[in-house]
Amino acid sequence: SSTWNHRRSKKVSMSGQECCSNPPTLNQSAGAGHVDKIGALHAYVAGDRNSNSAVFLVSDIFGYEAPNFRKLADKVAAAGYYVVVPDFFNGEPYNPENPNKPLPIWIKDHGTDKGFEDAKLIIKAIKSKGVASVGAAGFCWGGKVVTELAKFKLIPAVVLLHPSFVSVEDIKGVDIPISILGAEIDGRSPPSL
Numbered sequence: 001s002s003t004w005n006h007r008r009s010k011k012v013s014m015s016g017q018e019c020c021s022n023p024p025t026l027n028q029s030a031g032a033g034h035v036d037k038i039g040a041l042h043a044y045v046a047g048d049r050n051s052n053s054a055v056f057l058v059s060d061i062f063g064y065e066a067p068n069f070r071k072l073a074d075k076v077a078a079a080g081y082y083v084v085v086p087d088f089f090n091g092e093p094y095n096p097e098n099p100n101k102p103l104p105i106w107i108k109d110h111g112t113d114k115g116f117e118d119a120k121l122i123i124k125a126i127k128s129k130g131v132a133s134v135g136a137a138g139f140c141w142g143g144k145v146v147t148e149l150a151k152f153k154l155i156p157a158v159v160l161l162h163p164s165f166v167s168v169e170d171i172k173g174v175d176i177p178i179s180i181l182g183a184e185i186d187g188r189s190p191p192s193l
Contacts, residue, residue, distance in 0.1 A: 020096045020103060024066040031070030033077065039125035041118060044070055044085040047077030054082040054131045056123065056155070058115070058142025060162075061106070063093030069139070082131060086122050088115045088145070112144040112165055119145050123154055140164045140188075150174045163189050 028035070033046030044064050055076050059069055064085045077083045094106050101109075119136075126134050136155045138146030143163025150158040151173040159179045160166065166189070171178070182189035 020061075020094070023094075023096055024062050024068060026063065026065040026093065027067050028065050030065065030067035032074045033070070033083070038084055038086060039118070039121040041086045041088065041090070041122065043087060043122070044073060046070075046073050046083045046085075047081050049082055049129065051080060051082040052130075052132045053080070054084060054126050054134045056119070056126065056134050056136040056146075057083060057085045058088065058119065058136065058138040058145045059085065059093075060140035060142060061089075061094035061103075061110075063087060063089050065093070082126075082129075084122065084126055086118065088118055088142075110141075112141060112148070115142070115145040116148040119149055120154060123149070135159075137161060138163065143189075144170070147171070147174065150176050150178060160189075162186055168193070 031044060031046065033044050035042050036045050037043070038045065057069070057073055059066065064087045069085065073083045073085050089110055094103065095101065123134050134155055135157045136146040136149055137159040138144070139161045141164055143160040144165040146155070146158050147160060147163065147166050147170045149155050151170065153176060155176070157177040158174070159181065161181045162183065163180065180189065182191065184191065
């Protein structure tokens with residue numbers, strides 16, 4: 001199709017500028033689940049609270065109120081998992097229309113290192129509810145957070161989707177099952193990487 005050819009011709013910019021040029025319309029009431037406090041953070045939760053297995057989803061820079069992200073959480077929950085999607089940005093996801101917080105400044109204020117520290121507490125809180133196994137998936141910004149969890153074997157398996165900030169050295173430090181999902185035209189995590 002012409003759209004496919006148009007997108008293929010923008011190979012380098014597909015996962016850079018274009019990721020931020022079409023942000024989701026955030027909706028705090030989207031999804032079939034609800035918001036609860038898990039550890040010290042608010043989180044969208046879905047699925048069976050009594051499930052023995054949980055999936056921990058770490059969002060991209062647009063945060064946990066993105067409707068399609070919550071739909072994905074609901075879909076995973078429908079497969080029998082307890083799903084937790086924390087608000088790592090404390091109500092301040094990236095907003096490309098905010099001239100006072102361009103992406104480089106926003107990233108400095110919302111580092112993946114802080115996300116990793118918060119994620120450890122969230123996993124501990126999930127396990128305290130009787131959940132035996134917590135897998136994790138990280139999207140873009142969240143890819144680095146879950147990679148750090150994987151390096152410290154705080155989770156049994158990890159999925160990275162269009163991971164950002166993740167280095168080859170990070171991946172070499174992972175010794176658990178890992179799946180890396182990058183698109184064919186993903187400039188940040190192309191198939192060759």
